[in-house]
Amino acid sequence: MPITSQTDGSGVAVVTIDYPPVNAFPTKGWFDLADAVRNAGRDQRNRVVVVRAENRGFCAGVDIKEIQRNPGHQSLIDANRGCAEVFSAVYDCQVPVVTAVNGFCLGGGIGIVGNSDIVVASDDATFGLPEVDRGALGAATHLARLVPQHLMRALFFTARTITAQELQHHGSVFKVVPRSELDDAAMEVAADIAAKDGRVIRAAKEALNGIDLQNVHRSYRYEQGFTFELNLSGAADEIRERFEDDLARQRAAGGTH
Template sequence: MAFLNYRTEGKTGVIAISRPPANALSTEVLQELADLLTAAERDPNVRVLVIHGEGRFFSAGADIKEFTSVRTGSQFSEMSRRGQELFERMERFPKPIIAAIHGAALGGGLELAMACHIRVVSETAKLGLPELQLGIIPGFAGTQRLPKYVGAERALVMMLTSEPISGKEAAERGLAAFCFPEEKLLEETMKLAKKIEKKSPRSIKAVIELANFAKTGQFYEGMKKEAELFGQIAETGDAKEGIQAFLEKREPNFTGE
């Protein structure tokens, strides 16, 4: 694979995002992830998955350059729905998926992490949904999952200000299960995976299935609405300005158009 490296350690499959410098989630990266999920689900020797980023980041978000080639709101909505479907597949995956997060997990990177069953973070990691800085909104169910973990008010603050929280705060607020110094992050994550992989695969699958019953119908309605609004907002002048400003590395000038 071009952007994901895969190896196994015992009964744990380890997926490393390797797309420097920011491990941006392009269409190709997401397709490779979908293919690896299919292979891991079929492999009886794999009982747990760990996802981490190589280099400086977990993932700094979606590949914004791809947005410039999308022309219509309906195409943006379809992009949103495809990402939502992949991440929903992850959340319902019959084998536990653990995200080991260091550096930045922003935008789509955090949405990917929130679709994992468990998050382990480094103390200095930065987690956030900064899409409003680009004049757009989260599109991979971030508006629905973040409030579930940190509460509605804190989620609104994070999204409306585009400011991330630290790994330490993420653990304190329930967005992550464990927090470690960065140099111990992957080692401690693998220890956790090793504990889980000893359990009965059927019992693991049942627990994950039952945990997903905690979702309400409103969650799925919210996902549909998110994809719809993502497409509408992506067509606005502010979205075009925000994306162009990001690519030009300057502050955007939003006018409300």
């Protein structure tokens, strides 16, 4: 199963992403992840949720090939709604969400991480929004929760990535560890939370969301409106086609996976 959830009765639920090789999400995957996070949070036995991933990176974002395969705009609409569902599920989860980030965290992965409560990352983790290079917009809302405003703009406009160590400097990544220690580090933080009274933890999560300065739901949906505009204009299709052509040339030259 690409999205699995398990708990051992300790108050920690672990949700795992597994879309090999790079965790590029098909449309259904976003909704499945949203359901898994929501269900874990509703379970009164759980006091914290850990979201982790198998494979080479935490998340490569939307499966662009799925969108390109299907004519019309329905796949894009479904993918955008799916992303909004996941980001909301993480933010609104009734208990704190700890994300354990390995390797690359791109596109929709930034939405997951930016809306989570605590981020633990491996020392090879990188974070970025390649949206501008893909003819889309979105998740600047969540990148802005990880870095200061002007750095967010620089990263967004250039589509550059930032390392886990740099994010730790800005205070948005709680801990950076060797990749082999990532799961243990995330579970250690989760265990600290799970040891608290669940009634207090659930109240604290709701209270902290209530004093947040930004409405992340409305902000992200506003961004998505410009993604639809770029698609309706034809610009996004042209850019995605060039991206696919570039990838094909790189593969032929042996320059990418």
